[in-house]
Amino acid sequence: MRTTLKIIALGPILLAWTGFVLAGQAILLPPPDRPAFIAPAGGILGFQHGLGGETAPLGSLAHIRGIRDNHLIGHGLAVGLQNTGDTQQTLFSIQFLLNTLRHGDVTLPAALNPNDIQTRDLAAVMVTADLPPFARPGSRIDVLVSALGDARSLQGGTLLMTPLRGADGRVYALAQGAITMAGFFVAGAGGAAAAKNFQTAGQIPGGATVERGVREDFTARRSVEIELDRPDAVLAENAARAIGLRFQQAQVAVMDPGTLKVALPPWISPVAFVAAIDKLPVEVADSDRVIVDERTGTVVVGGEVTVGRAAVSHGNLTVTIQPQLQVSQPGPFSNGTTVSQKTSKIKINQSSGQFFMVPRGASVEQIAETLNAVGTKPDDVVAIFEALDSAGALHGHLIVR
Numbered sequence: 001m002r003t004t005l006k007i008i009a010l011g012p013i014l015l016a017w018t019g020f021v022l023a024g025q026a027i028l029l030p031p032p033d034r035p036a037f038i039a040p041a042g043g044i045l046g047f048q049h050g051l052g053g054e055t056a057p058l059g060s061l062a063h064i065r066g067i068r069d070n071h072l073i074g075h076g077l078a079v080g081l082q083n084t085g086d087t088q089q090t091l092f093s094i095q096f097l098l099n100t101l102r103h104g105d106v107t108l109p110a111a112l113n114p115n116d117i118q119t120r121d122l123a124a125v126m127v128t129a130d131l132p133p134f135a136r137p138g139s140r141i142d143v144l145v146s147a148l149g150d151a152r153s154l155q156g157g158t159l160l161m162t163p164l165r166g167a168d169g170r171v172y173a174l175a176q177g178a179i180t181m182a183g184f185f186v187a188g189a190g191g192a193a194a195a196k197n198f199q200t201a202g203q204i205p206g207g208a209t210v211e212r213g214v215r216e217d218f219t220a221r222r223s224v225e226i227e228l229d230r231p232d233a234v235l236a237e238n239a240a241r242a243i244g245l246r247f248q249q250a251q252v253a254v255m256d257p258g259t260l261k262v263a264l265p266p267w268i269s270p271v272a273f274v275a276a277i278d279k280l281p282v283e284v285a286d287s288d289r290v291i292v293d294e295r296t297g298t299v300v301v302g303g304e305v306t307v308g309r310a311a312v313s314h315g316n317l318t319v320t321i322q323p324q325l326q327v328s329q330p331g332p333f334s335n336g337t338t339v340s341q342k343t344s345k346i347k348i349n350q351s352s353g354q355f356f357m358v359p360r361g362a363s364v365e366q367i368a369e370t371l372n373a374v375g376t377k378p379d380d381v382v383a384i385f386e387a388l389d390s391a392g393a394l395h396g397h398l399i400v401r
Contacts, residue, residue: 058226058239059278062260065225067274069130070214072172076162078123078145078154078179084199085123085157088115090149093124100160123151127162127175129208136213140206143175153199154179164208175208221270223263226277231258238283246280247273288396290385295401297378299385305396307362307388 077096078085086093094117101108129143145159157179164173181202228235240252240260249265264273286303293299328339362370371381388394 054283055281056284057278058242058280058282061230061235061282061284062226062228062239064274065227065259066216066218067133069132070166070172072129072131072164072166072208074127074162074164074175075148076125076127076175077160078125078147078151078157079121079160080156080158081121081123081151081154082156083120084153084155085120085151086149087120088118090124090151091115093122093149094119096124097122123154123157124148125154125159127159127164127208129164129173129175131166131172131210131214133214134216134218135210137210139210141173141208141210143204143207145179145202145204147200151200154202155181155199157202159204159207170212172212172214173208173210175204177204177207179204218270221264223261224270224273225255226260226262228258228260231256233257234285235282236260242280242282243277246276290389290394290396290398291401292382292385292398293401294382297382299378299381301367301385302396305367305394307367308393308395310388310391310393 075096077093077100088094097117097119098108098112124147125145126148127143127145129141131141135141143159143164145154145157147154159176159179161174161176163171164175166172179202181199226239228239236254236257236259240254243250243252243260243262247262247265247268249267251263253261255261262273264270268276288304289300289302290305291298291300330337371384376384385394385398386400389398
């Protein structure tokens with residue numbers, strides 16, 4: 001009797017089984033309590049294919065015209081700060097305070113000079129928010145509060161009632177509440193201070209109340225316009241085909257590579273139609289773009305990108321300059337003086353470049369494996385893709401940021 005080890009492949013996972021060979025037959029024992037999981041080679045995290053398939057929901061690719069957020073903005077006053085507000089140089093914060101007191105029926109001396117008021121417990125702020133579609137009066141929305149002057153921190157502050165206006169100048173919401181932020185700010189004697197995260201901007205969850213809704217007639221529509229987030233003629237045709245198969249009585253027209261117009265069937269409402277197409281699977285194609293960020297060395301290559309037959313060589317040139325200080329010492333019993341002289345030692349190190357062949361029509365996986373195999377650095381990858389595009393061997397759109 002002799003011991004043997006068998007490896008049984010179950011999909012992408014390999015399980016180790018132990019057993020004995022008796023009379024020429026292998027007798028398998030139950031697997032151990034914690035079998036070894038061995039991921040297959042190739043692909044991200046050992047898996048060559050994902051589970052996404054070649055379709056995507058239409059709701060992640062497009063949006064309905066007219067259903068969008070509306071930006072609101074307002075300026076107000078944050079109070080209750082612990083000596084971290086605006087200094088006297090920010091005059092408009094004092095003006096905000098005086099206007100607030102006057103509107104609150106507080107009698108102020110006529111000879112009051114704003115320059116004589118000194119306080120570090122308030123700060124002028126800008127308040128921004130996004131009004132979601134179909135918001136009704138009484139709804140609550142989040143707001144972002146940002147310092148407008150030279151305040152050091154808004155920690156512990158409270159925003160006074162601030163009107164939020166739209167692009168048309170009308171008030172759509174009122175904001176007020178305690179400002180919350182992550183991190184901290186502490187200051188000590190002698191100007192010493194310590195801070196974590198940005199302390200001049202904070203949020204008020206649900207800090208604004210909607211006072212006026214945006215007028216819309218969506219429920220009365222019998223036609224809907226769908227706008228693709230990224231206009232593409234092939235994607236527009238695929239989306240129109242998917243909608244036509246799902247709603248055979250609907251009339252779908254592709255107006256342009258980024259817009260579809262759908263005439264709704266008489267038996268469905270616009271809300272029900274939007275809810276149905278939100279998860280509608282649409283056939284999508286891989287991207288044919290190469291995004292290169294020279295600042296960070298990031299390169300993103302779409303799945304449709306291919307490379308023609310080309311020979312590539314890469315190598316690095318390193319120049320090192322090391323400052324040195326030389327001292328000239330005179331001989332004994334001489335009238336000379338000690339003299340120091342600054343020099344530099346220059347060292348040039350150039351690694352030997354190596355050629356590697358890129359086959360015709362190489363895919364993204366082949367390109368990535370080739371560059372990884374030769375040990376290409378991110379900066380070299382950026383230069384290689386730019387050179388391939390200049391040589392006309394890159395079959396895709398190169399976008400450099």
